[in-house]
Amino acid sequence: MKLLVINGPNLNLLGLREPGLYGTVDYNGLVQMIQTACEQRGIEVRFYQSNHEGDLVDAIQQARFDCDGIVINPAAYTHTSIAILDALKAVNLPAAEVHITDVTKREPFRQISYAGMVCQGHFIGEGLQGYIHAVDFLQQKIKGKDC
Ligand code: DQA
Numbered sequence: 353m354k355l356l357v358i359n360g361p362n363l364n365l366l367g368l369r370e371p372g373l374y375g376t377v378d379y380n381g382l383v384q385m386i387q388t389a390c391e392q393r394g395i396e397v398r399f400y401q402s403n404h405e406g407d408l409v410d411a412i413q414q415a416r417f418d419c420d421g422i423v424i425n426p427a428a429y430t431h432t433s434i435a436i437l438d439a440l441k442a443v444n445l446p447a448a449e450v451h452i453t454d455v456t457k458r459e460p461f462r463q464i465s466y467a468g469m470v471c472q473g474h475f476i477g478e479g480l481q482g483y484i485h486a487v488d489f490l491q492q493k494i495k496g497k498d499c
Contacts (some may be wrong), residue, residue: 353494354396354489356385356419358411360427361403373453374477382480386423389484393491405429405436412439421446421490423483426467430455437466446493448486473499 359379361498362369367378377385383399390397392463398419405420407428415422422445426436446471453460454477468474473489475482 353394353421353493354398354419355390355490356415356422357383357397357399357483358408358422358424358426359399359401360408360425360429361426364401364403364426377480382483385480389487392444392481395487395491397487401457404432405424405433408433409435409439412436412443414498415445416443419445420450420494421489423448423450423490424467424471425450425452425483427450430465430467431462431470433466437469444488446497448473448475450482450486452479452482453477465487 360380364379366374366382367376379401387397402411408426412422420468422440424440424447426433429436436484449465449468450480455465456476472493473486475485
């Protein structure tokens with residue numbers, strides 16, 4: 353089983369960016385944490401981070417060739433990007449949405465999630481642990497489908 357973990361704009365600045373909200377672990381620390389969890393579970397994983405919407409769309413499209421599922425934190429594009437929603441629909445892979453912060457308790461403009469409309473799992477406001485829960489969710493979902 354292989355997963356793609358996608359992170360959108362400004363998540364490359366984790367650790368530096370609003371640490372009161374997003375914590376002090378940097379992007380490499382996040383990658384390391386997910387990589388270790390995936391190794392323990394026998395899951396192959398690829399990581400992709402970009403600040404550019406079209407590049408995120410390309411990465412989602414690319415996943416159809418070699419991935420079984422997608423963990424995605426589209427960051428600010430969550431609330432604006434129909435292109436990311438359409439890409440997730442097009443590849444039709446099991447997907448789980450992650451938000452480090454509890455977007456449901458933040459500004460009104462964060463209350464819509466386009467990508468979330470096609471994700472089967474939603475891990476919101478669990479900090480970095482949400483990514484691990486998303487991996488576990490997809491593993492269960494994909495295993496269930498294969499058996
Ligand atoms: C975020 C929440 C978004 O509203 C914000 O634009 C981000 C990060 C989160 O992980 O909590 O960049 O997706």
